[in-house]
Amino acid sequence: MSHTPVATEPPYALSAPVAPKTQPLDGNLIVDVALVGAGFSGTIAALDLARRGVCVALIEAGQIGQGGSGRNHGQCIPVFGYLDQNDLPPEGFALLRDAGRRVFDQIAELRINCEPVQKGWLQAAKDPAGLARAKALHAKYTAIGKSGAFLGPEDVTALSGSSGFLGGWLHRDGGHLNPLAYVRGLARAALEAGAQIHTETPLVGLTRTVGGLWDIATPSGTITARKVGLTTNAYSSAAIPDRMRKSIVPMTSYAIASEPLNTAQRANVLPSGVNFCDTQRDPMFFRVDAAGRIITGGLVELRRGRFSTPTFAEAERRLNRLYPVLNGPTWSHHWTGTVGISAQQRPAIFELADGLWGLVGYSGRGVPTSAVLGSAFAATLVDPAEGGRLWPADPPSRIPFARTIGLAVQNLRGPMNKMRDRLA
Structure with missing residues (x-):
């Protein structure tokens, strides 16, 4: 057994292609949809929205894949306790059933160099x-x-x-797969499809305007959007609404x-x-x-x-x-x-306020579930009825003492x- 100095970061960056070039937000943007959190879900949702012709901007507090998407075990295990035809709509059941295949099909389609096996x-x-x-x-x-x-x-x-x-x-x-390479590839594809991505751009405030739009405040600029999607999952900051942060056990x-x-x-x-x-x-x-x-x-x-x-x-x-x-x-x-x-140990898509949506709770199955939920989230942000046919809106309960329970x-x-x- 080795006692030599041990790296405290994953080895994924040793072989992953470099991240696509992005910059912090500097100034003000007006978009249809703003997304917060450039992990698997955020980048997949941004890609799907851009392909639909939606003007979308995605912000990330750090670098792409800095959170759970670049730090997980790199396994795609499409085995779920909540895969139940009685609880999920038919289209959602089919998507979840085929989640593993969807991951690798998308990698092939987008030609993502992420060591897929x-x-x-x-x-x-x-x-x-x-x-x-x-x-x-x-x-x-x-x-x-x-x-x-x-x-x-x-x-x-x-x-x-x-x-x-x-x-x-x-x-x-x-x-x-190499998860860091995977999320970088998804981000690159989203950019190529027309999405805007701003890294080193933390969310510092969310405000509903008199006109019903949302202002997203960042250190060096503001994004005004008709709808906002929060895909920060377990890496949510204090600027994320309390109801979302306290709906999971970290x-x-x-x-x-x-x-x-x-x-x-x-x-x-x-x-x-x-x-x-x-x-x-x-x-x-x-x-x-x-x-x-x-x-x-x-x-x-x-x-x-x-x-x-x-x-x-x-x-x-x-x-x-x-x-x-x-x-x-x-x-x-x-x-x-x-x-x-999450309390139900399955992901939840839910509306926090009019036009403000959250996606949270992968419970250790982030690679396959994000391939399904990222797309369902994008559909929900365009049309909640369409999204509901893919994944039911499922407001999670607040979990008291979540951090204590987790420990x-x-x-x-x-x-x-x-x-x-x-x-x-």
Whole structure:
């Protein structure tokens, strides 16, 4: 295990194409729609709106992808507890069902250089209880055409490179990518479609004018818009309305990345290119990126995720059991981000005031859900009735003591789940 200096930023910038050229807002703009937050959702919404001929401006407090969109694990896992035909409109259900495919189809259409790999998401079980959970989830996704036959031990070994599993299943549309490169590519496409993007332009105030328009105040200028869309999610500042900020539970996630594997290791660790997740209550999930780095993570706890040494040690122990060839990977990166968990654990689109809309609550599935919700949000900003056919307007409740709840869950969930795994 390495104790050399560890980078506290993701390795994504090492291979991502440079961000498109943008400037802070300097002066005043008048547009149809203003968006706040240039992550996956904001850039996808800006792209869709510009393609519709809407005059749209997108502002970002920092740089493109500086928040969760450039700090996540880079996994596209289109598996959702809220994928339910009874709760979602037919078009929305179909969009969410195909969310993984939509991500990679859009990458291909826009020619985004983001190291995309769509070989599937593998869930593998090592004990009877986990096998039962995997079979139940497999049945749900087989019924909608997203998986083939349930996999036997030999099939799981062939895909994962590790033995000892009782079985598992593969979601065909899963995959992984360089998330920073992805969001930069989306921003570039939005600019090319005619959207305006201003970085280093934080929102400092929102005011409704006498004429019913919205004034968005920034340090060096103002944007006047008929409608405003807030896509800041868990990275909302105090200028975002309290009702939106307090509708989610913010939790701190962590990720770690190894040094690139050597040739022998790379041939044995996830040789098929899938994303891996086991069925433990305290799950181990990871992928191997284009450079051969193992990337894994979870929620920050009292020790795991907070301090590098115990975080690396536990990941090493679990990975060595799966892949003795690793003999302890050398870890080079350890970074954190913020995840927004909604009360229903599904994203919500809602109107805060006339013409002021929010989108929030990806609950750890930002890559696939943003591909759907970003477009649904754009449609809603044009015509709420059209947007409602894609995703229902769903005003979330204010969550009292959200930050306290988040800290409690982070610190208790992992240890409790590890205990459940030991007792199983």
